Amino acid sequence: MTNKEVLDTASLQRALTRITYEIIERNKGGRNLVLVGIKTRGEYLAHRIADRLEQLEGVQIPVMAIDITNFRDDQPDHHENLGLNEAEKLNISEQNIVLIDDVLFTGRTIRAALDALIHIGRPKTISLAVLVDRGHRELPIRADFVGKNIPTAQNEKIKVFVQEIDGKDSVEILH
């Protein structure tokens, strides 16, 4: 097993910066915008993007984190529990949602997240931002905002590290 760094700290931060600028470009100033991070690392990335939007525009964009475990298609007895209490559930009806995850791979996590979101409301739009798109989709899902396209082999692993829990910002490929 060897590790190869494909995004260093500066490049990872630049990727988040560019995603933020693109979100501004396509959402015309962030009206009715809600950022939804997929736990675990998507949540931290969502907060980072929200911080960047606040720096630029001086507005606080609501951030919600969702745990999609109970919506996964490989869980036989999924019971549609978001793992959120009522206070943590934002009103997402008629909002423009940007769903945020660290790695886009088969697309199954995103499908589960879409299910989870639609379970709690009816957003106006949902778009998808990912730090890394590594290919090998199994469902008709694509990202609107991509930090970095990293073509990979099926048996390789992509590991995203974020400062908040991993102590560093980096993306590594393991093979």
Added chain:
Amino acid sequence: MIRHLILEDGTTFEGLGFGAPATTFGEIIFHTAMTGYQEIITDPIYDGQMIVFSMPVVGAAGIHAEAYESVKPMIRGMIVHDLAEVSVNRQRRMNLDRFLKQHNIPGLYQVDTRKLIRHLRETGPQKATIVDYADDHAVDQLVATVLTNKQVQNTATSKPYANPGRGRHIVVIDFGLKHGILRMLGDYDANVSVLPYTTSVDEVLTLDPDGVILSTGPGDPRSLPESVLTLIRVLQTKTPLLGIGLGHELFALANDATLVPLPSEHHGMNHPIQEIISKQIFYAMQGQGYAVDETLLDRKKLFVTYRDLVDGAVQGLRHRDYPAFSVQFFPDAAPGPYEATAVFADFFETVEDYVEHHS
């Protein structure tokens, strides 16, 4: 030989002549960079200007083949505190003194540059002349001299040319392009077409670029024809666009921003600049006489991305609707700190993203 610098306000400074024994007229500014004199005097943005260096000794690095920012220096004079005579040239004994002689540019050393720079900080840039005798006649000559405002016409290419590579196709609109920008594009193996600023929208779009760069350049951006602004307004909607220096100022004007002359111009690399989105602070080369007036900015079109932490001057803008952005500072690090080169990484990542979505 004792020679004299005369400013339009009548102040005179004495020094020893070096370089060419010519009498020249130009706009005098001061530069606080501690390295990179060769890049500075060959940078086309200083066309028609006399430069006072705050660096105490200039010339100690010789004249290097890799430190040209244009083949021919366009400055009108160089004023330094002390001069070093060093040559690193394998073919000729080429030091700064001989280099200036060859290009018929006068220099003055043993000048009290601290006093001169303090004076210029108060008055701002003004007309100046380097002469043998500081008499009434020389002062009259200076007052009567009208300096050109055609610096862009003077330095920019009038014919298109290519700087081929195997990567993305980047069109550079030349307003007085320095080599540093082409050098950076070379690092990305870009296939570059450099076009005159008089190019039409059709000519640019026929080349089907993956991105457009508006180059640095000299002079007052407000003196350029309206057609340049029209060109920018169209191109920014078609491909990723990056404006640098004068290119940034033109990008701003094209989007209804207002430029104001800076009371104290920025020529150096010692101002901290903040990237607003990430709160990161870095240093970069600056050569700026005008700044975007932030209070008059149409926030529906543009927002500020970088700011100078010394005087708050706008250092970068971005369009709200298109992948078009600009920086007032020089991210090509020629000379200057390398930390600002990430602007080119941003540009090429934006280009990749654009190509991905439009092919």
